[in-house]
Every structure is written in structure tokens, then in C-alpha cells.
Amino acid sequence: MQHDTEATIDAGEFAAWLQAIIASLRGDAGIEVPCGDCVGCCVSSYYIPLRPEDHAARARVPATALASAPDQPAGQLMIGYGPTGECPMLEAGRCTIYADRPQTCRDYDCRIFAAAGIEAGGPERRVINQRVHAWRFSYRDDDARRRHDAVRAAAAFIRDRWQAFPGLCAPTAPTGIAVLALKAHAVFLDPATASLTDTEKAQSILRASRE
Ligand code: SF4
Ligand code: SF4
Incomplete structure (x- = not known):
């Protein structure tokens, strides 16, 4: 999924991001995404859940x-989207309820697809997908590179x-695949995994995702 002719955007250091996104997926902490002017999430035909705890939204x-x-x-309750995929709370390229937006909007980080080597x-x-292709992670050491290889595998x-x-x-679905790969990537750090059957690998992935 490499598109080297496109402009690139710094996705941050991979190992630090991996630790932060796994904490976020577990609900232990939030994560900041350097979205800039991108509103990809808001124009991409997503239904946005309005959970009971989304009081302000x-x-x-x-x-x-x-x-x-x-x-x-x-x-x-779900926020829907218009015929072109736009969230109805988006106006002139800005979220009109940004300070009160639902938790789903706060949690979304499209770097999960870049990390997993798949499109959204x-x-x-x-x-x-344009943003997914543009993200570039940096690596503080070989372990960080190995972890990224393991997520992609x-x-x-x-x-x-x-x-x-x-x-x-x-x-x-891409989100489910990326999230499970992030949670269970350690399976593919273990050299012993190469000799497992596909069924055994799948079981290891499910076990690792619950840990
Ligand atoms: S697509 Fe990615 S960069 Fe764009 S708004 Fe969504 S999370 Fe941010
Ligand atoms: S509520 Fe705001 S942040 Fe969430 S999808 Fe709609 S416009 Fe985007």
C-alpha cells in the first residue's frame, strides 16, 4: 500500500503511537490525531453512534x-449522513458541534489503517484513504520496526x-481487521508462530486480543 509519489505527513514514532492507540482502544486514555484541516471522517458515509454518555452531543x-x-x-441513536457521505453536523468544512462531538469522533484515528497496511x-x-496513504511513521529502534511488521502481518x-x-x-471490515491486528500483533513477533497451522495462529490471535 505504498504511494511514495504522494505528499507525506508525519504520523509520529510508531512504538509510542502503538502504546497510545492500544490504551485508547481499551478505553484507558484518549489519543490526539494531528488531523490538520482534514475532515475525512466527517465526509465518509459513517453512521456515528450517539451513546447515552454523549450528553453534550x-x-x-x-x-x-x-x-x-x-x-x-x-x-x-445514530447520526446519519447525506447523499454525498457528509455528516449533517458538518458545515463549510467544520464540525458545528466540535467541542461537544460524540466520543466516536474523538476516538477515530485513521493511522490504524496506515499501521495495518490496509485502506479504510x-x-x-x-x-x-488519501490520508492513510500519506501517513509516515518514524521508528526509534529496530523493535519498533519489528512491531510495525508484526501489525502488518x-x-x-x-x-x-x-x-x-x-x-x-x-x-x-477494515476497522475490525486493523483493531484486531493492533491488539494481537505480538503473535507475529514470536518466531514460533511461523510453524503454527492457520487454525493455531487464529486461536493465538484471539487469545492475544483478550489479554
Ligand atoms: S481521516 Fe484521519 S486525519 Fe482525517 S479527520 Fe479523520 S482521523 Fe483525522
Ligand atoms: S459530529 Fe462533527 S466530528 Fe463527528 S462526524 Fe459529524 S462533523 Fe465530524
């Missing part, structure tokens, strides 16, 4: 901005060997 999002999403959990999705995620395995997972429980 729920007070500001009008009923006309809500929509029903496929597989929406019972009682879960198809044409509807074009703006995010885990993502490729989850994407390509999904049938090896018990009950076909592997995620198939």
Missing part, C-alpha cells in the same frame, strides 16, 4: 440529523485467512 444534534443504521443496537474502505472512504493474516477463525468470527 445528544443535546445539540437535531432529530433531523438522526438515521437508522443497519445492525443498529436497540435504543442506539472503498470509494466512499476516498478522503480517508497480523492484518494480512486476518484479512486473507478469515476462514481459519473458529465460527468464522474474524472481522471482515
Whole structure:
């Protein structure tokens, strides 16, 4: 997924980012994304959950901005999107409820796709994919490089060997693949993994993701 002719953007030091994003995925801490002027997340046909704890956002999002999403959990409110994929809370390229935006918007970090070596999705995620291609991580040492290789190997395995997972429980959407690869990348740091069967690798990934 290398596009070296495009402008690049500093994604930060990989090992430090990896530690921070795993803490964020566990809900232990937030993460700052150097988005600049990018609003890729806001124009990419995402349904945004309005959770009960999103008090400030729920007070500001009008009923006309809500929509029903496929597989929406019972009682879960969702912000929808317009025909061009834009969030209805975006106006003139700015989030009109930025200070009160939902937690999902605060947590989104498209560097997970750059780390996993995959795109965020198809044409509807074009703006995010441009940023994914532009991110470049730096590495403080060889261990950081090995960890990045391990994340990419885990993502490729989850994407390509999904049938090896018990009950076909592997995620198939890009976000799920990237998140599982980040959580379970240590499996691919272990040289012994190379001699495991695909089923054993899948089981190791699931175990590691729960630790
Ligand atoms: S696509 Fe990435 S850089 Fe752009 S707004 Fe979303 S998280 Fe930030
Ligand atoms: S609520 Fe704001 S930050 Fe979240 S997707 Fe909509 S415009 Fe973007």
C-alpha cells in the first residue's frame, strides 16, 4: 500500500503511537490525531453512534440529523449522513458541534489503517484513504520496526485467512481487521508462530486480543 509519489505527513514514532492507540482502544486514555484541516471522517458515509454518555452531543444534534443504521443496537441513536457521505453536523468544512462531538469522533484515528497496511474502505472512504496513504511513521529502534511488521502481518493474516477463525468470527471490515491486528500483533513477533497451522495462529490471535 505504498504511494511514495504522494505528499507525506508525519504520523509520529510508531512504538509510542502503538502504546497510545492500544490504551485508547481499551478505553484507558484518549489519543490526539494531528488531523490538520482534514475532515475525512466527517465526509465518509459513517453512521456515528450517539451513546447515552454523549450528553453534550445528544443535546445539540437535531432529530433531523438522526438515521437508522443497519445492525443498529436497540435504543442506539445514530447520526446519519447525506447523499454525498457528509455528516449533517458538518458545515463549510467544520464540525458545528466540535467541542461537544460524540466520543466516536474523538476516538477515530485513521493511522490504524496506515499501521495495518490496509485502506479504510472503498470509494466512499476516498478522503480517508488519501490520508492513510500519506501517513509516515518514524521508528526509534529496530523493535519498533519489528512491531510495525508484526501489525502488518497480523492484518494480512486476518484479512486473507478469515476462514481459519473458529465460527468464522474474524472481522471482515477494515476497522475490525486493523483493531484486531493492533491488539494481537505480538503473535507475529514470536518466531514460533511461523510453524503454527492457520487454525493455531487464529486461536493465538484471539487469545492475544483478550489479554
Ligand atoms: S481521516 Fe484521519 S486525519 Fe482525517 S479527520 Fe479523520 S482521523 Fe483525522
Ligand atoms: S459530529 Fe462533527 S466530528 Fe463527528 S462526524 Fe459529524 S462533523 Fe465530524
